[in-house]
Amino acid sequence: MWDFIVERREALLYNTFQHANLVVQAVLVATVIAVLLAVLITRVPRLEGPANAISAIGLTIPSFALVSLLLTFFSFGSLPAFIAVAFYAVLPVLRNAVVGLQGVDATLLESARGMGMSEVTTLVRVRLPLAWPVILAGVRVSMQMSMGVAAIAAYVGGPGLGTYILKGLTQIGGANAINYALVGTIGVVVVALLADLVLLLVGRATISKGIRV
């Protein structure tokens, strides 16, 4: 096992980076989309029920089904993988962002208005900072989930550690099958733990001092 890792350390590092890269990019894009949608939903409360229903339904769709469905629209490669990961990543963030934005105390919004803040300033200076811890919790869920989706996306040519797992699958019976599958699986767990740690630190750095616990 150790020899296996040492022999392939460069390819291994590259694939680990690719995995993290795919997930981080997709989650970033998803977070922006989700927060924008959440702002829209809090302005038009009637959208909230349908939005929650859609996100619950979306999370029900098996990732293998979505990934392969995307394959029929796009060719093998990173694109269907990216879209699939980003799609699932939007849902938990959206849900938390809606809850977080609605949870902002109405009296605070009123004082912001009273201080002469416009609606946009209120959003940027008051509502988003106050909702941020809840949004970030959603991002952590998204990140963890996306690690697994990205692994499955390797089946349609996505980059990353999933390729090792699939190599292990196709080489079953061969000497290195278990090494490939183990390296891929444990690699994803490690990357997921590291990413979660980074997000915790991001939380430390970005959650407004006034509401830090």
Added chain:
Amino acid sequence: MADTRTAARDPHAGIVMEAEPETGAKQGRRIDRETVLMLTVPPALVLIAFAAFVVWRQSAEFNETELRQLAWTEIRSLLWQHVKLTVTSSVLVVLIAVPLGIALTRSGLRKFSPFVVGFANIGQGAPSIGLIVLLAIWLGYGFWTSVLALTLYGLLPVLRNTIVGLDGVDPTLVEAGRGLGMSAGLVLLRVELPLALSVIMAGVRTSLVLVVGTATLATFINGGGLGAIIQTGISLFLPKLIVAGALLVALLALFVEWLGRVLEFLARPKGV
């Protein structure tokens, strides 16, 4: 307890979401409207989409491979395999996770519960496909290896919700039960479990959705199921098969999610 239930509703969640600041009244109304939507829309959607699939299946032109893979007898047998995988694994999940959760909330073992849940959390971070492949290398291909992988994968939500649900029971109620002369076992059976049931059922639904979705991957290790249609479609690049397989799997998952919701709804104790 509202926040734990919201966290559990997310089928892929590996981490318990943080508490959601919201006033009780608002939360109640929101969940109610959503409950109504989620109890009515998905089954309608499933029916309509399945009807569309039937029409498409009967009218579109297929080549020989596609016809073989999409024959109704073949679809029925794959569907049955998928259901068997899901039901067997889910029953095992409940049989293992609920007693384990109960044990971990009793005073003697309570101190281990953070470790067990923490370990399970990290385990949930492992990709399902990796778990399936590793178990197949270790135990060989087949139905039971798939069931083992699915069971392991589905354990966490039920375990976590059992612990959270039982912990959420007001201790004064337990005390009152004991004061009435109930034994600890009787209090568990008559007071704690009924009060925790809806939270536990939310975990069961989450786990059901995870299991039915992951069962799609069982085809990689000859475990059967609807994933076979997608796999054939991808390896021979027949888009019609891919679409048909993905659609059928998604519809089954939606239907199972809906069943879970109905179960959860029915499990709500009347007094609460």
